[in-house]
Amino acid sequence: MAQQKLVIIGAGMAAGRLLEHLFKVDPAAYEVTLFNAEPRGTYNRIMLSPVLSGEKSYGEIVTHDDAWYAENKVACRFGERVVDIDRDRKVVIGEKGEVAYDRLVIATGSNPFIIPLPGHDLPGVLAYRDADDTDAMIAACEPGARAVVIGGGLLGLEAAAGLRLRGMDVTVLHLAPTLMERQLDPSAGYLLEKELSTRGIDIRTGVNSKEIFGDGKVEGVRLDDGTEIPASLVVMAVGIRPNVAVGKQAGLDVGRGIKVDARMQTSDPAISSIGECVEFEGNCYGLVAPLFEQAKICAQALTGDTEPAFIHTETATKLKVTGVDLYSAGDFADGEDRDEVVFRDPARGIYKRLVLKDGCLIGAVLYGETSDGAWFFDKIKTGEPIADDERATLIFGQSYAGGTPLDPMAAVAALPDEAEICGCNGVSKGQILTAIDENGLADLEGVRACTKASSSCGTCTGLVESLLAYKLGDAFVAPAKKTVCGCTDLGHDDVRRLILSQELKSIPAVMQELGWKTSCGCAKCRPALNYYLLAAWPGEYTDDGQSRFINERVHANIQKDGTYSVVPRAWGGVTSADELRAIADVVDKFKIPTVKYTGGQRIDMLGVKKEDLPAVWADLNAAGMVSGHAYGKSLRTVKTCVGSDWCRVGTQDSTGLGIKLEKLMWGSWTPHKVKLAVSGCPRNCAEATCKDIGVVCVDSGYEIHFAGAAGMEVRATDLLTKVTTEDEAIEMCTAILQLYRERGFYLERIYKWSARVGIDKVREQIVEDAENRAALVERFRYSQQFSQSDPWAERATGGTDAHEFQPLELAK
Amino acid sequence: MTTETWIDLCGLADIPLRGARRVKLDEDEIAIFRTASNTIYAINNRCPHKGGPLSEGIVHDTGVTCPLHALIIDLETGQARGADTGCVRTYPVEVRENQRVFLKASAG
Numbered sequence: 008m009a010q011q012k013l014v015i016i017g018a019g020m021a022a023g024r025l026l027e028h029l030f031k032v033d034p035a036a037y038e039v040t041l042f043n044a045e046p047r048g049t050y051n052r053i054m055l056s057p058v059l060s061g062e063k064s065y066g067e068i069v070t071h072d073d074a075w076y077a078e079n080k081v082a083c084r085f086g087e088r089v090v091d092i093d094r095d096r097k098v099v100i101g102e103k104g105e106v107a108y109d110r111l112v113i114a115t116g117s118n119p120f121i122i123p124l125p126g127h128d129l130p131g132v133l134a135y136r137d138a139d140d141t142d143a144m145i146a147a148c149e150p151g152a153r154a155v156v157i158g159g160g161l162l163g164l165e166a167a168a169g170l171r172l173r174g175m176d177v178t179v180l181h182l183a184p185t186l187m188e189r190q191l192d193p194s195a196g197y198l199l200e201k202e203l204s205t206r207g208i209d210i211r212t213g214v215n216s217k218e219i220f221g222d223g224k225v226e227g228v229r230l231d232d233g234t235e236i237p238a239s240l241v242v243m244a245v246g247i248r249p250n251v252a253v254g255k256q257a258g259l260d261v262g263r264g265i266k267v268d269a270r271m272q273t274s275d276p277a278i279s280s281i282g283e284c285v286e287f288e289g290n291c292y293g294l295v296a297p298l299f300e301q302a303k304i305c306a307q308a309l310t311g312d313t314e315p316a317f318i319h320t321e322t323a324t325k326l327k328v329t330g331v332d333l334y335s336a337g338d339f340a341d342g343e344d345r346d347e348v349v350f351r352d353p354a355r356g357i358y359k360r361l362v363l364k365d366g367c368l369i370g371a372v373l374y375g376e377t378s379d380g381a382w383f384f385d386k387i388k389t390g391e392p393i394a395d396d397e398r399a400t401l402i403f404g405q406s407y408a409g410g411t412p413l414d415p416m417a418a419v420a421a422l423p424d425e426a427e428i429c430g431c432n433g434v435s436k437g438q439i440l441t442a443i444d445e446n447g448l449a450d451l452e453g454v455r456a457c458t459k460a461s462s463s464c465g466t467c468t469g470l471v472e473s474l475l476a477y478k479l480g481d482a483f484v485a486p487a488k489k490t491v492c493g494c495t496d497l498g499h500d501d502v503r504r505l506i507l508s509q510e511l512k513s514i515p516a517v518m519q520e521l522g523w524k525t526s527c528g529c530a531k532c533r534p535a536l537n538y539y540l541l542a543a544w545p546g547e548y549t550d551d552g553q554s555r556f557i558n559e560r561v562h563a564n565i566q567k568d569g570t571y572s573v574v575p576r577a578w579g580g581v582t583s584a585d586e587l588r589a590i591a592d593v594v595d596k597f598k599i600p601t602v603k604y605t606g607g608q609r610i611d612m613l614g615v616k617k618e619d620l621p622a623v624w625a626d627l628n629a630a631g632m633v634s635g636h637a638y639g640k641s642l643r644t645v646k647t648c649v650g651s652d653w654c655r656v657g658t659q660d661s662t663g664l665g666i667k668l669e670k671l672m673w674g675s676w677t678p679h680k681v682k683l684a685v686s687g688c689p690r691n692c693a694e695a696t697c698k699d700i701g702v703v704c705v706d707s708g709y710e711i712h713f714a715g716a717a718g719m720e721v722r723a724t725d726l727l728t729k730v731t732t733e734d735e736a737i738e739m740c741t742a743i744l745q746l747y748r749e750r751g752f753y754l755e756r757i758y759k760w761s762a763r764v765g766i767d768k769v770r771e772q773i774v775e776d777a778e779n780r781a782a783l784v785e786r787f788r789y790s791q792q793f794s795q796s797d798p799w800a801e802r803a804t805g806g807t808d809a810h811e812f813q814p815l816e817l818a819k
Numbered sequence: 820m821t822t823e824t825w826i827d828l829c830g831l832a833d834i835p836l837r838g839a840r841r842v843k844l845d846e847d848e849i850a851i852f853r854t855a856s857n858t859i860y861a862i863n864n865r866c867p868h869k870g871g872p873l874s875e876g877i878v879h880d881t882g883v884t885c886p887l888h889a890l891i892i893d894l895e896t897g898q899a900r901g902a903d904t905g906c907v908r909t910y911p912v913e914v915r916e917n918q919r920v921f922l923k924a925s926a927g
Contacts, residue, residue, distance in 0.1 A: 184836055188857050248916065263916045291916060340856040341880035343893040343900055527837070527855040530877040530884035530891075553837040557875040557886040565886050569872040815829050815842040815851070 013037035013309065014099045014106050016089050016253060017114035021282030021298040023049030023071050025112065028306030030079050036310055039081045040106045042099070045137055046086030048076060053295055055141050059169030065138060092257035094275055110277055110309060113254050113265060117247040117283035117293070122157070126219030132241045135166045147240040150174030155228045155238040157216055159186040161324065163244035164199075167208050168331075170242075178209040178236050180216055180228065185515065190324045190335045192526045194351075194358050195374040197515035202331055202356070249284045249291055264291045269316035271305040281305045290319050323384045332373070334380035337387040338362065339370035341526060350402045353520045359402055360526060366392045368401070379404030419473040428474065429460035429467045439471065443478050450483075451475070469496070491753075492531035494523050499535070499752035506543050514540065514551060528554075535753035538640065541676055542748050545790035552808065558638035561811055562798045563620055571620060572613040574637035575627050576673065579647045579665035579685075580608030589630030597623055607644030607682060609635055621812055624799035633797040636673065640754070642744075643682045645669040646694065650687030650704070659704035661687035664733055668702075668740055674794040675787070678751035678760070681744065696724045699757040700740050705729075709736040713743050713769075714761040722758055725766050728774045742773045742780045745787040823925045831918045834859070839874040839883070844924060849910060850874035851920065852894050854881055860894035861912045861922050867892075867905025 013029075015022050018041050029036065041048075049071040057063040076083050084101055091100045098105045119134035121127055131147065133140050144166070147154075152175055156167045159181030167177045179186075185196030186203075200210050217231040219241055227237040249264035260266045260274035264286030271279045281301040283293055292298055297320065304317050323336035339362045341347055350359040357375035361368060361383065367390050371383040382405040386393070393401060424437030442448060442457040454471055455461055461471045475483045491499055502521065511517045514536050518528060528536070533554035540548040552560045563571035575590070590610055594602055601613040615623055624634075636643060645668050648654065650661030665685040672683075684695035685702040695701030697717035701724050703710040708731035712724035727743065730736050743757075746769065751760040761769055772779050801807040826844075834840050834853040841850050841864050850864040850873050858881070864874050871887030882891045882900060891900040897909040911923040 182832060183857075188836075193855050246918075340854060340858040342895045343882065343898070344895065525880065527879055529879045530889070533877060533879065553835060553878065556877065561875075565872075565875060567869065567887065569870075569875075810833065810835060810840065814848075815833070815840050817826060817828070817842065817844070 010038045011036065011109040012040070012107055013110050013112070014040045014042070014108040015112045015114060016042045016099065017116055017282065017284075018043035018045070018047075018049050018071075018083075018085070019114060019116045019282055020049060020052055020070075020295060021116075021302045022112070022114040024299050024302035025114070025281060025306050026071070026079070026081065028303050029309060032306060032310045034079070037110070039079075040099075040108075041076070041081050041083050041085075042087060042089050042101060043083075043085045044088045045139070047138065048072065048083065048085060050138065052137070055135075055138065056165035056169055058138075059141050059144060059166065060172040061169075062172075065141075089253050092253060092278075094257055094278075097277065108277070110279070112305060112309075113259075113273070113278065113280040113284060114282040115250040115253060115284045118250045119243065120246040120248050121243055122216070122245055124216055124218050126221060126225070127243070129219055129221050129225045130223070131221070131225030131239060132219055132243065135162055135242050135244045136247070144170065144240065144242065145173070148173040148175055149239075151176065152240070153178070153236075153238045154240040154242065155180060155236055156242045156244060157228070158244040158246070159183070159210065159212065160244065160246070161187060161190065163242070164203065166242050166244055168203070168206070170240075171206060171208050175240070176207075176209075178211065178238070179203075180214050180230070180236075181210070181212045182215060184213045186210065186212065191333070191374075192339060192360065192372055193515045194360070194519050194523075194526055195333065195335070195372050197513070197519055198356055198358055198374045199331065199333060247283065247293060249286065251284055254280065254284070262286045262289075269304075269318070270308045270313055271301055271317065272308070279305050279308065287317060288319055294324065296323075320388060323380065332375055332377040334373040334377040335371065336380065336384045337368075337370035339372050345369070347526065348398075348402045349524055349526065351519060351522045353522065358519060361402055363393065363398070368393055416473055416477055419470060419477050428470050429458075434458045434460035436474065439474050440478055443475065449475075449479065491535055492529055494518075494525040494528050494532050495521065496524075497521060502536070503539050503543075503750075503752075506539055512540065512544050512548055514554060538676060538678065538753050542790075546793045559640070561617070561620065561808075562634055562636075562638060562802065563615070564638045566613065568614075570614045570616055572611050572637070573615050573620070573623055573627075574605065574609050574611045574635040575632035576635040576669070577609050577632075578669050579645055579662050581647075581662060581666065582610070586630055586632060589627065589632070593623055593626045596626070599623075605637070605644075607637075608646050609637065609644060611637070618812055618814070621803045625803035628797070628800050628803055633673075634799045639676065640679050641674070641676050641681070642669070642672045643680050645672075646682070646684040646698070648685075648687045648692035650685075654687055656690065657687035657704075658706050659687060659709065659733070661685040661693065661702075661704050664702065664704075664709075664736065665693075667733075667737060671737065671741065671791070672744060674796070675744070675748070675791060676794065677744070677748055678753050679756045681747075681757065683740070697721065698724065700743055702736055702740065707731065709733070711736060711739045711743075714758040714766070716756065716758045720758075725761070727766075727770060738780065738784055739773065741787050742783040743769070745783040745790075746772060748787070748790075749783075823923055825913075825921045825923050828912075828920045828922050831857075831859070831914055831920055834920070837878045839876075839878065841872070841874040842922075844922075848872075849922070850883075851912065851922070852878055852883060854878060854894070859912045859914055859920055861910040862892065862894060862897050863908040863910075865907065866890055867899065867907055868903070873907070 051068040051070050054068040058065055087101045087103055089101050098107050119136040133143055154170045154175045154177050156163045156179045159179050167179045171177045185193045186199050215231045216228050218229050225241050227235050229235050251261045251265050254265040255261045265280040265284055266286050267273055267280050271281050273280050282298050304315050307315050345362050345364045348361045360372045362370035368386040373380055422436050426436045428436050439460055446457050448454055461468045511520055517536050537551050537554040558564050563573055597619050599612045603611050605611050645665040647662045647665035651657035681699045683700045684693040684698045686693040686695040687704050695703050696712055697715040701712040710729050711727045713727050715724035716722040747757050837855050839850050839852045841848055848864040849861050852860045864872055866873055866885040868890050871885040873883050875886045876883040881894045884891050890903045893900055897907045899905040913921050
């Protein structure tokens, strides 16, 4: 019988593996012709990154050379494109002529996806896919020259690291807020960004490229916020698409990829397809392991063994940047039916997260220490149930598997005296025990004061408490601490202190460095962290809208039916005919059902549809009104009486002082809402003595009150002090507000904060310490320059958060 | 007869990470969520408790906290978490290669 003719289109890694299997099973089965559009045979495409970085040469990554093809009698048609397939005549039509086939394998791989930005076709814009792209990038490298990589996924980061190693200044632009968001959770993405930044790669996440500019060749990239980044090389690495062109033209069944069955057969029984161009049960593949599996099954089918079937399995990802250890596998999204086990070692930059479902491991993300990756991956693939005792030590990996979990007391007892407990301050177990003995310490604060242990990052606090319990026995009672929420063992005060001392400037940074037990927090801790970061790093921290309650995210108050209420600011409770007319017009125009006065002397428009909010704000803005922040943990209102301008018993200009205070303080975010009032005489018509901060004017000056409440609790204010001038009154009020902003716990009103720390402490820092008072005022004024931009105007005409207000429209 | 169709809703990037968009489909409003780990879910946009718009809630892991009374609804199952009870309808969604989000709707 004459030898059958096999034609393969594409000589990528899958085709190379197919030939190896085929020749092993039956070297004489087929006369093989191999087409490849690239002018070369098979090489290890996934090792292009080390070639780019200069750690390997191209020669080292060739897997099939000319001699191998000659030895196996493969007719190579490299550098020749396939123009068409004539399925009736069973011939493949190449650029240089036809080849007949009995069996055909399409292995055309994938094409890089090029975003059609203006300028994407300028010389100097490259994809990163094959050896030619790599050569072109190497040729463009000059030390000190600048490159921009668009895409912070696997390929983009490998390209960036390679270019950096060749001496380029590299900027990575990434649309999502964290790197490699498809393979990594935000915590691991944060660690990766930190590591790459220390290597001198400029990472910009959450940015959108608008155009590539240049005259005749690339000169840079412009972002949609107008920022320009100069570059002589732009690499686009935003993803790949199955290359289905030839299969589609031949009339095969094609979806995202060329559709195949479990034997890799296409809709034409004489034609198979393998590799990245394939779609199997709705899945396309871009990582090498399943492609090799496909190659093996295809080779078996071609030699008559149709028993083996391809089964979709999870794949694992490893980043090939020298020195970055990163591994992810399986499904690591969280969910109620899933448990997660998280291990963080902030000092060593290690993060491990395992996701379990129904008692089985289904996903793993490892950063910094990946040696157990394969072991975890194996457990994911086999789906074997994890026994309870095994689970206790699972995260420590293979070497601890099944070991006895230690009780914390036994664990600290077993430590040698020289074992380091506090890594930050280099304090050993022996030193702590000695300090407890010699100084008669009985609590955590004592150990902190004497040894510094647990006083910096705080992650060894549990260990120190175990040591106290071990040494003192029942005499030590660990303080019952109110934690921020179930995501952490730390209390609000610890979190605030550590954000400052460790200079933590993002939510993922806080969660990583402070050992958060969940991967992305909850509805309790996220708003708190967002506030603490805003208060700690004014001008530096970028507000995270998705960590805010809806009212603060859309700058209006949600009502029971999902509509919103809108309260414009009326400085000191004063309005005008023009403002009232504009409000009346808005009410008519948008058919707003209810208008009423609030307890804080403002006008509230209730029942506004969410879609109408920007237009309502635009009209109010046009009449000079801005957001009243009636929805925020922020300065709400300053209520006033008419004071000495009109009132026959008024002692000072209470209205004027109220307006000054409101103009100074509006826009500031606070732990909870803050309401002020200024009364012009002791008759107290503005009810200043049940406000968070209240001023009562008297003949001789101003009484400064604080810590009142008139809600679930009713509480008269405490008198903080009395001053003689209006400027002093403003200074005192500002200092109280700033001290509360810096020390209050999230959702703790001023009266609760004051009760917790003690009114004397507050008086000490504000009234008695003039220097401290001035510093508080200065910090408040500094912070205000970043917060006094009207959020309504930003959204009404500035385009901020446009997606919030528009429901998705379905295309007809 | 019931017919099922996949509807092209929007691009993946149109939904903020840890956020949601809403879409009207006949009489129902559906909330489309995108979690921190970039998974897409679709559920009916009415909290089983008092009808709160779930699309406006804070998204954490695969749950959303209702903006009205803080029930936590699991996006995968549509069930209220913890001691609360109630359930909302979930809809099949998928993100295709071109980064478009599709929702499976049945009618008839």
